[in-house]
Amino acid sequence: MIKRLSISYSIPAYITIIIFLFISSCSEISKKNKQHEEKSTKTKPPIIKKPGSSFNDTIIINARSAVFYSPDSLQMKKIKVVNEKAIFDMLTHDCHYQMQNARIVIKKYWPQIHVVEASKARYLIFVKTDESKICIDLDNKNDICGLFLFDTKKNPVLVDMPNIDTELGFYFSK
Secondary structure, eight states: OHHHHHHHHHHHHHHHHHHHHHHHHHHHHHHHHHHHHHHHHHHSOOOOOOOOOSOOOEEEEOSSEEEEEOOOHHHHHHHHHHSOHHHHHHHHHHHHHHHHHHHHHHHHHOTTSEEEEESSOSEEEEEOTTSOEEEEEGGGOOSSSEEEEEOTTSOOEEEOGGGHHHHHHHHHHO
16 A cells, blocks of 8 residues: 555645646746847847938939949948948948949840930939930939849839849840
8 A cells, every 4th residue: 555655645746847848848848049139129220221322413314224333432432331330341242243244245245225324313204215304313223233124115123133144134125
């Protein structure tokens, strides 16, 4: 009988220990989730809108064109102020090399496309063959640089510069 009593007392002890471990592990998971949520909300960078252009000029485009846009020098200074140095350096580096590559591809494979540089203008007006006009306000484009392709029969499109090889073919061949 003594063995039965000791066994009956040890079973509830095991159950109590298991329940205690289960409850404490759940509370630890809850604490870790809260800490992770707090950390993720603190590390999210704020969304920064590109500062407006220093100019209000307009460029009119009425031919098959590739229109590169980039900030003017004063706008670039404003962009530098609102970004961390590493981010600003990355943005300017990416723009420089993407635009350089796109210019090389256009010159080599699509020399008939007119290249337009827009750095001291805020507005682009694209005039189609049917005389309709499409106005683009570059202040509304949050990228510091970009490339629009324009065929006078179609609406202009903002393209992905790293994929310029395929973008040119898709847009101008159709």
